[in-house]
Amino acid sequence: MFKKNKIAAVLGSAALVSTVILSGCGEKEVELKTNSDKVSYGIGYNVGSGMRQEGLEEMNVAAIAMGLQDALADKERRLSMEELTAAFNEVRAIQDDKMKALNDENLRLGQEFLKKNGEREGVTVLESGLQYEVLKSGEEGAAQPEVSDMVTTHYHGTLVDGTVFDSSVDRGQPATFPVGGVIKGWIEALQMMKVGDKWKLYVPANLAYGTQSPSPKIPANSALIFEVELLSIKGKES
Structure with missing residues (x-):
């Protein structure tokens, strides 16, 4: 990251x-x-x-x-240290320019996608910029997590072009983690969901990893898409 x-x-x-x-x-x-x-x-x-x-x-x-x-x-x-320093600085500047251009393009593509996606029927756009649509609803009155809770979910994460970067579904193993320990978009969405819900989240870059990249599979400034199913909340299984 x-x-x-x-x-x-x-x-x-x-x-x-x-x-x-x-x-x-x-x-x-x-x-x-x-x-x-x-x-x-x-x-x-x-x-x-x-x-x-x-x-x-x-x-x-x-x-x-x-x-x-x-x-x-x-x-x-x-080569002298002066020659080496000059060469390294030039290569570093070229790499930084390439990365900035790529990041700016990723941000633009993400914003364009979210603008169109937010106009689709069934998609809710929150004040933060997070978008979601309900794929499946859990039972009425089912437990909802708080930011201090541990939850277990199944999820499938892609870039806006459909490239899969992470998926507990593909691994066949649900993931357990603290609500407060994930990206901002997930923290906001999870506290609105109840056990049994399955939502599709459309997360702007600023609510995901922003200008940082957690892995080569997720370019910086990328908007991300997740299908998230809330399976359980530790201590609230009943």
Whole structure:
């Protein structure tokens, strides 16, 4: 849920990936026989995946290997600190510009979706901007959760384009959590629901994760859609 410094993340990963890069230098294929080989490959793959997710897939692997070799051999740096700082700052600025443009586009798309969705019959728009529609109602008089309660739900979460990012339904395992420990849109909706209700929530970015991203599956400034079924409230099962 916290914004990462992309360049710092790459720097922190460089030492871990050194074994993989160096062992592959000058070879077309590295044999993965021993546990050390396999763990080294796994580390390298994870680091590479992280770089790709952060938009750093264009980094020069051969140059990374050269830097690692020089450092491990205790050779003098081929570039001055001034040159390195300038290069890192430029890459960081480019990445920040790309991320800002993407975030702004996500926000625009979410706002457009919610505007049209709020006009549909059966959709209720709350003052906060949260939207919901009732898919199924529980029994009259069933218990309702308070912000301090623990609840168990089934849910299915998607982006506005239908991409699934999380689903207890798909996992076949309900989720239990404190009402006050989730995103604002859920906190507001859960306290309005009663056990047995199943609602579809349309959550604006500011009531979800806002400018932060909890995972690569949820871009920053995304409006989110959840189907939520309230199964039980701890201590209020009856």
